[in-house]
Amino acid sequence: MGLVEILSDHTLQTVAIGAAILGAVSGVLGAFAVLRQQSLMGDALSHAALPGICLGFLWAGSRDLGAILGGALAAGALAALTVMAMTRLTRLKTDAALGSVLSFYFALGIVLLTLIQRQAGAGQAGLEAFLFGQAAAILREDLQVMGVLALASLGAVALLWKEFKLVTFDPVFARTLGLPVVALEAVLTVMVAVAVVIGLQMVGVVLMAAMIVAPAVAARQWVTRLGPMVVISAAIGMGAGVTGALISAMGRGLATGPLVVLAASAAVLVSILLAPGRGVIWDWMKRRAERRALGGQRVLTAIHALAAEHGDPEYPAEQSMLDVYFGGGTAAALDRLEARGAVRRAAHFRTEGVHWVLTPQGQAEAEDILAGGEGDRP
Amino acid sequence: MFFRPRAEVQGRLHEPGLALHVEDLTVSYHARPVLWDIDLDVPPGVMAAIVGPNGAGKSTLIKAVLELVPKTAGHVRVFGAPYARARKRVAYVPQRSSVDWDFPTTALDVVMMGRYGHLGWLRRPGRETRAQAMAALGQVGMAAYADRQISQLSGGQQQRVFLARALVQEADLYLLDEPMAGVDATTERAIVKLLQGLRDRGRTVVVVHHDLQTVRRYYDWMVILNVRVIAQGPVAEVHTAENLRRAYGGQIALIDAAPEAPAGAGTM
Ligand SMILES: Nc1ncnc2c1ncn2[C@@H]1O[C@H](COP(=O)(O)OP(=O)(O)OP(=O)(O)O)[C@@H](O)[C@H]1O
Ligand SMILES: [Mg+2]
Numbered sequence: 001m002g003l004v005e006i007l008s009d010h011t012l013q014t015v016a017i018g019a020a021i022l023g024a025v026s027g028v029l030g031a032f033a034v035l036r037q038q039s040l041m042g043d044a045l046s047h048a049a050l051p052g053i054c055l056g057f058l059w060a061g062s063r064d065l066g067a068i069l070g071g072a073l074a075a076g077a078l079a080a081l082t083v084m085a086m087t088r089l090t091r092l093k094t095d096a097a098l099g100s101v102l103s104f105y106f107a108l109g110i111v112l113l114t115l116i117q118r119q120a121g122a123g124q125a126g127l128e129a130f131l132f133g134q135a136a137a138i139l140r141e142d143l144q145v146m147g148v149l150a151l152a153s154l155g156a157v158a159l160l161w162k163e164f165k166l167v168t169f170d171p172v173f174a175r176t177l178g179l180p181v182v183a184l185e186a187v188l189t190v191m192v193a194v195a196v197v198i199g200l201q202m203v204g205v206v207l208m209a210a211m212i213v214a215p216a217v218a219a220r221q222w223v224t225r226l227g228p229m230v231v232i233s234a235a236i237g238m239g240a241g242v243t244g245a246l247i248s249a250m251g252r253g254l255a256t257g258p259l260v261v262l263a264a265s266a267a268v269l270v271s272i273l274l275a276p277g278r279g280v281i282w283d284w285m286k287r288r289a290e291r292r293a294l295g296g297q298r299v300l301t302a303i304h305a306l307a308a309e310h311g312d313p314e315y316p317a318e319q320s321m322l323d324v325y326f327g328g329g330t331a332a333a334l335d336r337l338e339a340r341g342a343v344r345r346a347a348h349f350r351t352e353g354v355h356w357v358l359t360p361q362g363q364a365e366a367e368d369i370l371a372g373g374e375g376d377r378p
Numbered sequence: 379m380f381f382r383p384r385a386e387v388q389g390r391l392h393e394p395g396l397a398l399h400v401e402d403l404t405v406s407y408h409a410r411p412v413l414w415d416i417d418l419d420v421p422p423g424v425m426a427a428i429v430g431p432n433g434a435g436k437s438t439l440i441k442a443v444l445e446l447v448p449k450t451a452g453h454v455r456v457f458g459a460p461y462a463r464a465r466k467r468v469a470y471v472p473q474r475s476s477v478d479w480d481f482p483t484t485a486l487d488v489v490m491m492g493r494y495g496h497l498g499w500l501r502r503p504g505r506e507t508r509a510q511a512m513a514a515l516g517q518v519g520m521a522a523y524a525d526r527q528i529s530q531l532s533g534g535q536q537q538r539v540f541l542a543r544a545l546v547q548e549a550d551l552y553l554l555d556e557p558m559a560g561v562d563a564t565t566e567r568a569i570v571k572l573l574q575g576l577r578d579r580g581r582t583v584v585v586v587h588h589d590l591q592t593v594r595r596y597y598d599w600m601v602i603l604n605v606r607v608i609a610q611g612p613v614a615e616v617h618t619a620e621n622l623r624r625a626y627g628g629q630i631a632l633i634d635a636a637p638e639a640p641a642g643a644g645t646m
Contacts, residue, residue, distance in 0.1 A: 170477045177495035178465045224527040229482045
C-alpha cells in the first residue's frame with residue numbers, strides 16, 4: 001500500500017486514533033505514577049484487569065465490551081486499593097505489595113480464562129485477544145468510549161493539577177495543608193486503571209505496563225519541571241501510538257500493540273542516551289569537555305605562575321618543561337588554548353623548542369581562575 | 379526527679395491567647411512512649427527553642443502537633459483552636475524532607491507550593507504567587523537559584539528553599555525542625571535574623587535547636603525536652619546548668635552554662 005492509501009484507510013484511522021488516545025492518557029497518568037515511584041503499578045493494574053475481563057464476560061454471557069471493560073476497571077481499582085491497604089496497614093514496601101497483588105490477580109485471571117475457554121468449547125470466546133491486544137478489532141464506537149474516558153481523566157488532571165503535583169512531590173506537606181492525601185492518591189491510582197482499560201484492546205494486559213512507564217521515563221530525561229514533563233510524556237505516548245499503527249498497516253499483519261510498545265521503548269532508549277543534562281552520551285561528552293577545560297586551566301595557571309616567578313608577564317614557558325611538570329602531553333591543551341587566543345607561541349633567546357606566552361586575555365583568564373570560587377552568599 | 383509544674387501550667391490551660399498549648403500529650407511508637415505526658419505552653423510573639431538530646435522526641439512533638447503522627451493521649455490547641463481549624467496559621471519545615479530530590483521541579487516551584495493552602499482548590503498560582511515566592515527566595519538568599527532543579531542544590535540550599543516555602547505561607551506560628559542544620563555560619567545568622575524579624579512582627583516561631591551555645595543569643599523562650607518536659611519558660615530562667623543536666627545527663631560537658639537560677643525558678 002502507498003502512504004496515501006494507508007492514511008485514508010478506515011481501519012487504520014480508527015486504530016491510529018485509538019492508539020493516540022491511549023498514548024496521551026497513559027503518558028499523562030504514567031508521569032504521575034513514575035514520579036510516585038509506582039512504575040510497577042501499571043503492571044499490577046493491567047495484570048489485575050484479566051480476572052475482571054473474565055468476570056465481565058461471564059456476567060454478560062457474551063463478549064460484550066461494556067461489561068468486559070467495566071469488569072477490568074473494577075478489578076484494576078480493587079487491585080490498586082489492595083496495594084494501598086497493604087502498604088498502609090502492613091509494613092510491606094510498595095514493590096513487594098505490587099508484586100504479590102500482580103501475580104495473584106494474574107493467576108486468578110488465567111484460571112478463569114481457561115475455564116471460560118473450556119466452557120465455550122471450540123467456539124472460542126476470543127478473550128485471549130486481551131492478553132496481547134488486537135487493535136484491528138477496535139470499532140469506531142469503541143473510540144467514543146475511549147475518548148470519553150480519556151477526556152474525563154485528562155480533565156481531572158487539569159482541574160486538580162496543583163493538588164496532584166503537591167501530593168506527588170511532598171505528601172507530608174500536602175497533609176499539613178489539609179489536603180485529603182489518601183483520596184487524591186487513590187484517584188491518581190484509579191485513573192491509571194482507567195488508562196489500562198483504554199489500552200486493553202489495543203495493547204493487551206501483558207504489555208500495557210510499558211505504555212504507562214515508557215513515555216514518562218523518556219520524558220523525564222528532557223525536562224526540569226513537571227508541566228513540560230507531562231506534556232512531553234503525552235506527546236511521546238501519542239507519537240508511539242500513531243507510529244505503531246502506521247508500521248503495522250505497512251508491514252504485513254504485524255500486531256499493532258507490540259509495535260506501539262516498541263516505538264515507546266525506542267523513545268526511552270534515545271532519551272536515556274541523548275537527553276541534555278541527563279543522557280548518558282550527553283553526560284559523557286560534557287565530562288570530556290570539562291576534563292579538557294580543566295586541563296587547559298591548569299596549564300594556563302602554570303604558565304601564569306612561571307611568569308609571576310620571573311616577574312615578567314611575557315615570560316616564555318617551554319613546552320617540554322610543562323610536559324615534565326604535568327607528567328604528560330600538554331600539546332593538545334596548549335593548541336586549544338592557542339586556538340581561543342589565550343596563549344601564543346614565542347621564541348626564547350637562548351633555548352630551542354616551543355615556548356608559550358600568555359596573551360593579555362590569557363593573563364586575565366588565569367587571574368580569574370586563581371581568584372576562584374563561585375560560592376553563594378545570602 | 380518527678381517535679382512537674384502541673385499546678386502553674388494548669389492555671390493557664392485554656393488561655394485562648396496561647397500560640398501553642400499542649401496538654402497531657404503522650405505519643406508512642408510501637409507501644410513504646412517517646413513523649414510522656416507533655417504539658418506545654420508557648421505564648422504568642424516569642425521565638426522559642428526546643429532543645430533536648432537526640433531521640434528526646436522533639437521532632438515527634440512537632441509532628442504530633444501537626445497530626446502527622448497519632449497521639450496516644452492528650453490534645454493540642456493552636457491559638458485556642460484544634461489544629462485542623464488553625465491549619466492555615468501554621469507553617470512547618472521538617473528536619474529532613476523525605477521528598478524525591480530528583481523530582482522535576484525548581485526551587486521557585488517548591489516555594490510556590492507554600493501558597494497552595496491559601497489558593498484553595500482549583501485556583502492556579504499566578505503572577506502574584508510567583509512574586510511572593512521570589513521575594514521569599516530572596517529573603518533566604520536563594521533568589522539566584524530560583525530556576526535550578528532542586529537536585530542541583532546543596533543540602534544547605536535545599537534547606538533554605540524549604541524555609542522559603544514556609545515563609546510564603548505567612549503563618550502566625552512557625553514550627554521549624556532544625557532549620558539551621560547543615561547551613562554555614564553566615565547563613566545561620568541570616569536565618570536567625572529573619573526569624574527574629576518574624577517574631578518582631580508578632581509571629582510565633584518555635585525552632586528545634588541543637589546548639590546550646592547559641593540558645594541564649596537567639597531565643598527568648600525555651601523548652602527543654604527529654605521524653606518529658608524538663609523545663610519551659612523564658613530562656614534566662616530555663617537555660618540553667620541544672621536543667622540542662624537533667625535533660626542531657628552526663629552526655630555533655632556544660633561549658634559556660636548559665637549562672638544558676640534559684641531552684642525551680644526555671645520552670646513555670
Ligand atoms: N517512625 C518511627 N518509628 C519508631 N520509632 C521512632 C520513629 N520515629 C522516631 N522514633 C523514635 O522516637 C524517639 C524520638 O524521636 P524524634 O525523632 O522525635 O527525636 P528528636 O528529639 O527529634 O531527635 P533528633 O535530635 O535526633 O532529631 C526516638 O527514640 C526514635 O528512635
Ligand atoms: Mg528530630
